[in-house]
Amino acid sequence: MKRSIKRIALAIDSLFEHFALIAIVAMVGIVAVQVITRKLFNFVFFWSEEVTLLLMVWFSFMGIAIGFREKLHLAMDSFTNLLPKPVNKIIDKIILIAVFGFGLYLVKNGWDFTVLMNESTLPATKLPNSAMYLVMPITGVMICVYTFLQLIGIETIRHEDLDEEVPKT
Template identity: 40%
Template sequence: MNTKKNPLDRLMYGISFLFDFIYRILEEYSKIVMLVIVLIVSAQVICRKFLGFSISWSDEVALLLMVWMAFISMAIGVEKKLHIAIEMFFKKFPVPIQKILNVINSLVTVLFGVTLIVYGVRMTQASMGSILPATGWPGGTLYIMIPVSGVFICYYALIDLFHLERFRHRELEEGFQKEENT
């Protein structure tokens, strides 16, 4: 089926491309963030234990990056269907019940994503007036990844709920993986 003929399908492909492209950037970014966290914490330990001084901003930046990683990881988990599930009991239900439970699961996941968006935006806005003490950055930078992850959680849960996998751009993921291997 050539889905590019229908204007609605073209719109869905465009929206999906935008989300998949940004998501792939976040996924690659998360790998870098993990490395940076390890480097910052290691440098702090070495400086404190062996050189006799502390890096004043290291704890704050490591915390900020860990918070960001936690929320990016949630979105990655939803996209890859890695969220917690009790398969042993689920498989014992009849197929129609399994389908209903899958719909309920997707709806709860969307609701969770919407909650992250709404309250994440509120937290970010409310804390933008405060300043992080060591870096001097706005306090909202700590929370900015919460609504971002909420958007991606909603997006991937809706893709799953409405069976819209055909609009996904898997070639973006393959392209990033090829770049890593070279």
């Protein structure tokens, strides 16, 4: 059961991570073209700044979810290292439940804000303004999924070779 859940979650997660990578590559490409055309031809695409901002917002929020997946969020363990392991396990579960609550907050309020902003449009691209905010509930769902997997004991860390020290739980 856990193996099939992990396989499904991994497939969804791969799509999520690839979209985040595509967003940052596109953002870098658009900014590079914008700088080159401005300096060489004194011309800027009217949509470039808006699309760059949109991609930056999406990449940033998706990075938050990936950070929770990789357990890169801030932790102050100088006090908890003094506590016995069973107490630390309880504290870890409480933290995961709080993170799950944060994910639910993003889902609910992000969706409400997305619906609220759907009536207006972005000036350059004429996309609905909600395109900027739709990433909030998506990030919330991903945070909830990652936290749920961690709560039931499925490891979510995919990149073991990061420079950060990540304690194994």
